[in-house]
Amino acid sequence: MSIPLKLYSAGTPNGNKITIFLEFLGLKYDLQKINIRENEQKQDWFVKINANGRIPALVDSDTGVTISQTAAILQYLADTYDKDYKFSYKPGTIEYYKQLEYLIYSVAEQGPITGQLGHFTRAAPEKIPYAIERYTTDVKRILGVLDDIVSRNKDNGYYFVGPHYSIADFSVFGWARSVANFNIDITEYEYLGPWFTKLSETPEVKKGLEAHN
Amino acid sequence: MSIPLKLYSAGTPNGNKITIFLEFLGLKYDLQKINIRENEQKQDWFVKINANGRIPALVDSDTGVTISQTAAILQYLADTYDKDYKFSYKPGTIEYYKQLEYLIYSVAEQGPITGQLGHFTRAAPEKIPYAIERYTTDVKRILGVLDDIVSRNKDNGYYFVGPHYSIADFSVFGWARSVANFNIDITEYEYLGPWFTKLSETPEVKKGLEAHN
Numbered sequence: 266m267s268i269p270l271k272l273y274s275a276g277t278p279n280g281n282k283i284t285i286f287l288e289f290l291g292l293k294y295d296l297q298k299i300n301i302r303e304n305e306q307k308q309d310w311f312v313k314i315n316a317n318g319r320i321p322a323l324v325d326s327d328t329g330v331t332i333s334q335t336a337a338i339l340q341y342l343a344d345t346y347d348k349d350y351k352f353s354y355k356p357g358t359i360e361y362y363k364q365l366e367y368l369i370y371s372v373a374e375q376g377p378i379t380g381q382l383g384h385f386t387r388a389a390p391e392k393i394p395y396a397i398e399r400y401t402t403d404v405k406r407i408l409g410v411l412d413d414i415v416s417r418n419k420d421n422g423y424y425f426v427g428p429h430y431s432i433a434d435f436s437v438f439g440w441a442r443s444v445a446n447f448n449i450d451i452t453e454y455e456y457l458g459p460w461f462t463k464l465s466e467t468p469e470v471k472k473g474l475e476a477h478n
Numbered sequence: 479m480s481i482p483l484k485l486y487s488a489g490t491p492n493g494n495k496i497t498i499f500l501e502f503l504g505l506k507y508d509l510q511k512i513n514i515r516e517n518e519q520k521q522d523w524f525v526k527i528n529a530n531g532r533i534p535a536l537v538d539s540d541t542g543v544t545i546s547q548t549a550a551i552l553q554y555l556a557d558t559y560d561k562d563y564k565f566s567y568k569p570g571t572i573e574y575y576k577q578l579e580y581l582i583y584s585v586a587e588q589g590p591i592t593g594q595l596g597h598f599t600r601a602a603p604e605k606i607p608y609a610i611e612r613y614t615t616d617v618k619r620i621l622g623v624l625d626d627i628v629s630r631n632k633d634n635g636y637y638f639v640g641p642h643y644s645i646a647d648f649s650v651f652g653w654a655r656s657v658a659n660f661n662i663d664i665t666e667y668e669y670l671g672p673w674f675t676k677l678s679e680t681p682e683v684k685k686g687l688e689a690h691n
Binding site: 329366372395399 | 546582602606612623
């Protein structure tokens with residue numbers, strides 16, 4: 266039997282989120298590695314799958330769904346393959362909307378701002394102190410917000426929502442892992458630090474990160 | 479009877495998305511205007527509502543849900559108050575996941591990148607040509623992607639998904655409206671232009687934009 270889930274991805278912070286969640290779900294998937302250094306994701310065949318020309322993208326031949334945008338893929342996989350709500354929360358509940366809020370926060374603010382910091386520190390052809398300072402300050406502010414969010418849920422342990430991991434955690438993890446590149450030590454955050462260390466050490470995260478090797 | 483929906487907001491691209499959708503839904507709401515020039519959204523009482531200290535935020539005393547992040551608020555309102563799917567699509571359908579993908583795209587890429595362009599052209603204390611060029615190029619690329627998305631649905635008219643407006647349209651509209659500030663004429667885009675003009679002229683959009691006056 267062929268595997269219905271086809272994932273187009275690469276080992277980026279966003280790509281890692283999906284393979285990590287697929288490992289938690291215990292799902293088999295067919296990974297087609299996209300060579301983003303060669304801009305393979307801008308080729309016509311891929312833009313037909315994702316108009317935005319970016320990884321990750323998922324095609325599920327069982328349901329007919331083709332979907333891009335990391336947060337949308339995570340929510341789709343939760344809706345479709347986490348029917349017991351082991352790694353997500355049930356639609357309509359208070360926890361579901363907190364999960365959705367933090368899921369969106371991770372892709373609407375944490376990801377883009379950390380990505381800009383990456384650009385100005387590593388990719389830009391000139392060093393622009395104003396831009397580096399701007400994004401360093403904002404990445405630290407965002408880590409502080411994430412620390413606050415985990416602290417608000419401290420009675421449940423080190424999770425973003427409720428008493429177990431969910432797509433909010435996996436989504437935050439992708440870019441949280443990258444701040445080490447900017448000489449930011451995430452373990453110094455009182456709640457976010459242990460959250461990060463604990464999640465990093467799970468076999469599912471390790472397997473998910475290795476998937477693109 | 480008191481109104482259950484309390485919205486904390488301001489007349490920004492993100493704030494406008496929510497009031498526009500509330501007008502389409504025909505819902506009454508109690509708007510508390512937040513003075514963002516004075517950083518009222520960073521005050522302790524507001525950070526308790528939204529850890530990230532940004533508008534918009536919504537409290538629904540009927541359901542007990544407190545929610546921030548524009549896309550999450552739009553999805554919450556659709557789930558809760560658009561039971562006939564007049565301005566959204568039914569969970570689990572192909573259209574629902576396209577709506578979710580474009581909703582996320584609008585907040586994960588269109589919003590942050592247009593926001594950075596706004597910062598470097600209008601707020602930054604120094605003019606940095608590299609940054610202005612970087613974000614101008616990317617905003618135009620994103621508008622091209624949005625144009626492509628509307629074109630893929632052209633048999634249905636000028637909508638992002640299916641044959642009617644949805645939260646994807648309202649979410650894209652917020653920042654689409656702002657590109658005029660950067661001397662970009664959105665009406666020059668073959669599909670996105672008419673989409674923008676048509677949606678701009680609806681009474682709901684006009685009312686939604688006036689809400690913060």
